[in-house]
Amino acid sequence: MAINDNANPQGVVHDGNLPDKPAPMATEGAVAWMRDNLFNGPFNSILSVLALALVLYVLPGMLSWLIFNANWTGGAEACRVNPDGACWPFVSSRWEQFLYGFYEKSERWRIDILLIILAIGIAWLVIERLPGRTFAAILMLFVYPVFAFFMLYGNEKMGLPIVETSQWGGFTLTLVIALSGIVASLPLGVLLALGRRSKMPIISLLSTVFIEFWRGIPLVAVLFMATIMFPLFLPAGVTFDQLLRAVIGVALFSSAYMAEVVRGGLQAIPKGQYEGAMALGLPFGKMMRLIILPQALKIVIPGIVNTFIGLFKDTTLVLIIALFDLLGVVQASIADPNWSIRSVPYTGYAFVAIVFWVCCYSMARYSRYIEDKLHTGHKR
Amino acid sequence: MMQGDQNSPDSVAGNPSAMQVGDEAVISITDMNKWYGQFHVLKDINLTVRRGERIVICGPSGSGKSTLIRCINRLEEHQQGSINVDGIELNNDLKNIDAIRREVGMVFQHFNLFPHLTVLQNCTLAPIWVKKMPRREAEQIAMKYLERVRIPEQANKFPGQLSGGQQQRVAIARSLCMNPKIMLFDEPTSALDPEMIKEVLDVMIELAHEGMTMICVTHEMGFAKTVANRVIFMDGGQIIEENEPEEFFNNPQSDRTQLFLSQILAH
Numbered sequence: 001m002a003i004n005d006n007a008n009p010q011g012v013v014h015d016g017n018l019p020d021k022p023a024p025m026a027t028e029g030a031v032a033w034m035r036d037n038l039f040n041g042p043f044n045s046i047l048s049v050l051a052l053a054l055v056l057y058v059l060p061g062m063l064s065w066l067i068f069n070a071n072w073t074g075g076a077e078a079c080r081v082n083p084d085g086a087c088w089p090f091v092s093s094r095w096e097q098f099l100y101g102f103y104e105k106s107e108r109w110r111i112d113i114l115l116i117i118l119a120i121g122i123a124w125l126v127i128e129r130l131p132g133r134t135f136a137a138i139l140m141l142f143v144y145p146v147f148a149f150f151m152l153y154g155n156e157k158m159g160l161p162i163v164e165t166s167q168w169g170g171f172t173l174t175l176v177i178a179l180s181g182i183v184a185s186l187p188l189g190v191l192l193a194l195g196r197r198s199k200m201p202i203i204s205l206l207s208t209v210f211i212e213f214w215r216g217i218p219l220v221a222v223l224f225m226a227t228i229m230f231p232l233f234l235p236a237g238v239t240f241d242q243l244l245r246a247v248i249g250v251a252l253f254s255s256a257y258m259a260e261v262v263r264g265g266l267q268a269i270p271k272g273q274y275e276g277a278m279a280l281g282l283p284f285g286k287m288m289r290l291i292i293l294p295q296a297l298k299i300v301i302p303g304i305v306n307t308f309i310g311l312f313k314d315t316t317l318v319l320i321i322a323l324f325d326l327l328g329v330v331q332a333s334i335a336d337p338n339w340s341i342r343s344v345p346y347t348g349y350a351f352v353a354i355v356f357w358v359c360c361y362s363m364a365r366y367s368r369y370i371e372d373k374l375h376t377g378h379k380r
Numbered sequence: 381m382m383q384g385d386q387n388s389p390d391s392v393a394g395n396p397s398a399m400q401v402g403d404e405a406v407i408s409i410t411d412m413n414k415w416y417g418q419f420h421v422l423k424d425i426n427l428t429v430r431r432g433e434r435i436v437i438c439g440p441s442g443s444g445k446s447t448l449i450r451c452i453n454r455l456e457e458h459q460q461g462s463i464n465v466d467g468i469e470l471n472n473d474l475k476n477i478d479a480i481r482r483e484v485g486m487v488f489q490h491f492n493l494f495p496h497l498t499v500l501q502n503c504t505l506a507p508i509w510v511k512k513m514p515r516r517e518a519e520q521i522a523m524k525y526l527e528r529v530r531i532p533e534q535a536n537k538f539p540g541q542l543s544g545g546q547q548q549r550v551a552i553a554r555s556l557c558m559n560p561k562i563m564l565f566d567e568p569t570s571a572l573d574p575e576m577i578k579e580v581l582d583v584m585i586e587l588a589h590e591g592m593t594m595i596c597v598t599h600e601m602g603f604a605k606t607v608a609n610r611v612i613f614m615d616g617g618q619i620i621e622e623n624e625p626e627e628f629f630n631n632p633q634s635d636r637t638q639l640f641l642s643q644i645l646a647h
Contacts, residue, residue, distance in 0.1 A: 275455050276492030280506035280558060281481035283474075290509060295496050376495055376538035 079341045087347045094333050101169015101329055110151045111172050165243040169324040177247055177315040182308050184251035189258025196263060214256035219314055222249045227321040246318050254311040261303035265296030298374050305367035309360045327352050402431035406562060406593055412461035421447050423617045434594045436604040439614035445597045449564045453484045466561055485555030489567040491547045493539035499550050500535040503557045525553040529583050545576030549583055565596040613637045
């Protein structure tokens with residue numbers, strides 16, 4: 001670090017590199033974290049204290065009701081003796097119904113197989129070290145739904161007795177509606193988003209009308225229309241499965257939301273990306289598939305997963321058209337006179353809430369993970 | 381970093397025949413006009429580019445120089461006149477547009493690399509998907525051109541991890557992978573930090589020495605003097621003056637050219 005004094009007092013030369021000095025204040029550790037995140041300024045300090053007070057006010061009672069003071073064993077009698085805690089025996093005695101609904105007892109193994117394959121398939125897709133994940137994706141997206149339909153509905157030729165969709169219920173039905181909706185709404189939404197941005201006026205108009213129609217009416221109305229109005233339009237004698245109608249309604253409804261999410265992503269892609277792709281001679285379809293959509297969808301992963309989560313929770317609305325999803329089955333079980341105990345309804349709803357929360361939070365976590373993984377150091 | 385002497389541009393640079401210009405016209409633009417709404421951006425453009433020619437287009441901003449070269453590969457549509465690229469007439473026929481884009485490479489001011497793909501994938505994408513080239517062959521060609529622009533070691537990085545100069549060199553390599561007959565450069569150094577301009581210009585100079593037909597919109601007058609065999613000055617959507625670099629810089633004919641040159645060469 002030589003400082004050359006040369007003849008001109010204005011000219012100064014610092015030759016060599018200055019050494020790195022340690023940062024002046026501790027920027028790591030619990031105290032630093034709290035100072036940065038909880039108590040940086042009077043307003044935030046007050047908020048932190050208030051939030052902590054609220055947690056302390058609510059949490060002990062909640063934990064006591066859910067865990068410490070809850071009934072874990074015994075039957076209805078034990079819950080009747082102690083009504084001030086959750087009645088978990090209600091859930092454990094009814095879990096089969098919650099999972100399978102009114103599905104034929106002797107045929108429930110079919111659902112078991114499907115759930116096991118689903119779990120393996122999701123694990124295969126999510127764990128990156130496993131080989132053949134593209135193959136797994138094709139299998140789960142195209143083969144599995146068909147297979148699942150035949151397994152659930154049955155096929156006399158395959159030796160599987162028919163189980164009418166009116167008997168499907170519980171968490172199985174929730175999964176059927178939610179997964180069909182999720183699998184159908186993303187590609188439909190992408191097509192609608194591309195259609196709405198199309199330079200061809202008719203395609204753009206049709207897509208816009210479709211999107212605004214479905215976004216403009218409540219899902220409950222969609223479900224009612226699917227159940228009550230739709231059969232009126234069909235010629236006499238033609239019937240359409242009730243569940244199928246609900247699934248189509250849910251899928252179209254969420255594809256309209258998905259389309260707007262995807263459109264937001266498409267609008268965030270700079271014009272230069274289109275020009276770069278076109279200048280290389282990529283035709284429209286390949287440009288979209290290889291350049292624009294991968295980037296646009298990556299940007300809107302939070303929005304896409306948000307729509308998925310919304311769709312997953314909206315499946316509970318099928319209750320109003322007499323389909324019994326998880327919430328519907330739990331609600332029906334609560335009415336059982338053998339379990340007419342004060343804590344049972346709360347326990348049932350708490351159970352439903354926990355199941356939904358676990359599913360939705362898993363989706364949220366996975367989406368965060370994917371976002372981090374796809375980050376390529378390109379900041380916009 | 382340079383590997384393989386026969387690929388080295390320096391060896392080509394010593395070969396005067398590589399700089400020769402053919403007689404055959406590869407681009408002919410005749411009476412071309414373009415409007416943005418009511419705004420007349422390009423007025424009666426006539427331009428013939430022969431094989432191996434290196435043309436520099438300069439002019440004040442808004443003069444239509446970028447628009448002109450963007451018309452050549454149909455990033456912009458012209459409304460009147462004709463553009464013929466390597467015997468293919470540029471009209472609304474998508475087949476012709478695709479054919480021309482396969483022949484014409486373009487380098488942009490803001491690189492326009494695909495940020496979700498690695499450098500190597502950026503280079504192999506078009507050969508694989510447009511030319512249906514096998515992946516391995518496309519990768520070999522990509523590595524060849526990445527070596528030529530002196531960044532083979534960055535092949536597996538993402539564009540966002542590179543400096544501006546490196547990104548622009550990747551963009552040049554990406555275009556070259558399609559083996560284009562003509563290269564268009566749209567202000568390739570305008571978005572770069574001063575110390576990175578040279579590394580990009582060096583690559584462009586090498587390309588010129590290898591006999592590539594080039595049209596460059598640029599303010600790098602040094603580059604124009606070294607490699608161009610014609611300089612075109614545009615203003616207000618017209619070609620004002622067109623001359624060999626020596627004449628253009630030493631003896632500009634029109635007042636507007638003199639004013640422009642005095643402004644950019646003043647410092």
